Amino acid sequence: MANLKGGASKGGQKKKPGDFKRPKRKVGRKVVQSNVTNASIQSRRINMTEQSMLQDKSGAAVTHRNQTLQDILSKASHYNAHVRRDAMSSLKELIRLHPMTLVANIGLVLERLLQVMVDDEAIVREACVATWKDCFVSLASSHSEQVVVPFAQLILVYFCSGLTHLKPSVREDVLRHINAVLDIPAFALLLAGALSPEQCGRLLENFKDSISTKASTVHVKNSYSLFAEKAKVKQSQLQSSVLKARFFAVEVVHKLLQALDKVTTIAATGVHKDELNLTSNTSLLLLPRSQVVGWSSHREPVKGTSEQDQSWPAKALALLPPLLGLWMECHGDDNTALPPTVLTHLILIVEASTIIIRASTLKADDPALKVYAQTYFTDFPRAPMEIMSNAESSTLHFWSALNLSIAQCGCECFVGPNAADLDDVLTQFVQSEFDNLVLSDPSVRQVAQGLLLKGRLQLPSQHGRMCC
Structure with a gap:
């Protein structure tokens, strides 16, 4: 049958191409209009720290890495423990190369070292102990001990805070810092003479827990200590380490008591205050018990207590029970098996008790x-x-x-x-x-x-x- 409309057959028709292909949109997507221009800009940057080796620091005291004191102290408060440890090593190098830099900036250095002394990471505290020792050795070599006197009370505050720290490892490292000061006779007398009797007594009181048998059982561990602990410590090894720490506390207390007793003896014999290397910022007062102290004329005793009760001889009596307890624990029943190390510390216990009882009333x-x-x-x-x-x-x-x-x-x-x-x-x-x-x-x-x-x-x- 012929096609009445005059067109081609249905089977022979071809589809015409469309003008454009309609894209398929995802549900919920906002369609961007075609006449809108995107004006946003994307950029990337690379942060490069300034290299101290390229800076011109001619005339300044620097390390072999061209680091000044300000550069080192700024890194001492870094969030990374390894950077803080490297800062302590750099400070140690700077002190050895330029000793007078320490004398001129003693306040900044002491403040930062005291903060790092109670750091949470053991690797940082270990480096701080070595730097702390070099600082006082350098000051003693240059006969600049007097520059530490204005900061004696600041040092005392950090010592007392460290001795009462929650972590036993921090308390042990603080003892090492105190021992480094007392190992130098000039600084031992300086510390004993610059502090008041109340302050010396407060410091002695904080040694009680370090010597006592009732050690703290709280151990706070961080990532570094967890990585370092590869095996579980045996109970015998733990007891040996605790006894070793108590022995070291007895050594430090013995040195401190000797310094305090020597200052008292010097005052009783009428030695001039210049022989104690004390500066004029503290006034010397001869107490009824003939004791030289750095005592402020405006200081008042605590209400309800006398000055004699707040002095170090009265406060040191609290150390007698833990000293006696350590004596009984070390002596035991079998005297023939005592090693020389134990005998040496028994001698220190007796000598410390002698000083305390002699100075008390x-x-x-x-x-x-x-x-x-x-x-x-x-x-x-x-x-x-x-x-x-x-x-x-x-x-x-x-x-x-x-x-x-x-x-x-x-x-x-x-x-x-x-x-x-x-x-x-x-x-x-x-x-x-x-x-x-x-x-x-x-x-x-x-x-x-x-x-x-x-x-x-x-x-x-x-x-x-x-x-x-």
Whole structure:
């Protein structure tokens, strides 16, 4: 049948191409109009730190990496622990190369070191201890100890804060900082003379927990300590490390008490204040107990307490119980198995107790001191007979030094009108020591023992039959 419309057949028709292809849009997408121009700009940048090696710092004190003091101190507060550690190493290098830079900027350096002293990371504190030691050695070498005096109270605040820190590792590192100061005699006397009796007593009080048997069981660990801990520490090793830390605390307390006692002795003998290397920013006051302190004329005692109760001799009495507890723990029942390390620290415990009791107001017949007299003199002399009879014993010298320390403690602190028996015991011991020194053949051991006896055993003159 013919197509009436005159067109081609349906099967032979071709589709005409469209003008444009309609894009398929996703649901919810906003269609951008075609007449809108995008004016946003995208850019990228590369942050490059300024390299100190390329800067011109001619005439300034710099390290081998061209770092000045300001560059180092700014990195000491960096968020990365390794950068803070490197800053301490750079500061140590700068002090060795340019000692006068430390003297001119002692305030900035001390403030930053004291902040890093209680850092959370052990690697930073380890580097800070080494830098701290070099600082005080450099000041002592240049005879610039006086520049530290205005910052004595600031140092005390950080020491007290560090000794009461939550982490035991921080407390141990703070003890290392204190020990570094006390190892230099000039700074030990300077610190003891620049602080007031109340401040010295506050510092001594904070040593109580470090010596006491009740150690803190709280251990705060960070990422660095977790990575370093590869195996679980045995209980015996943990107890050994705790005892070692307590021994180190006794060493630091002994040095501090010696410095305080020496300052008191200097004041009692009427030495001029210039011999103590004190500057004019603190006034010297001679207390009724003849004690030189850096005491402000406007300071008032705490309400309800006297100045004598706030002084370091009164505060130091709190150290006697932990010292006695450590003595009983180390001495034990078997005296023959004590190593030289333990004997050395037993000597330090006795000498520290002697200084505390001598400086305090306690009398020889005071009931509070009876327990200490019984502890030290129950089986005096302390050395077992099998050790004393063996002349080749390696610990014989330590036992002799321990007995002499106990004898000195008894002569200075426990001998009184009501201690006739103790007086006889000490007299017999001193007489036997001199008899052995005279009758024995000259040898290195006997000479050392005799020098130790003459140098350390200073008996009071009121007991005529016991005087050397």
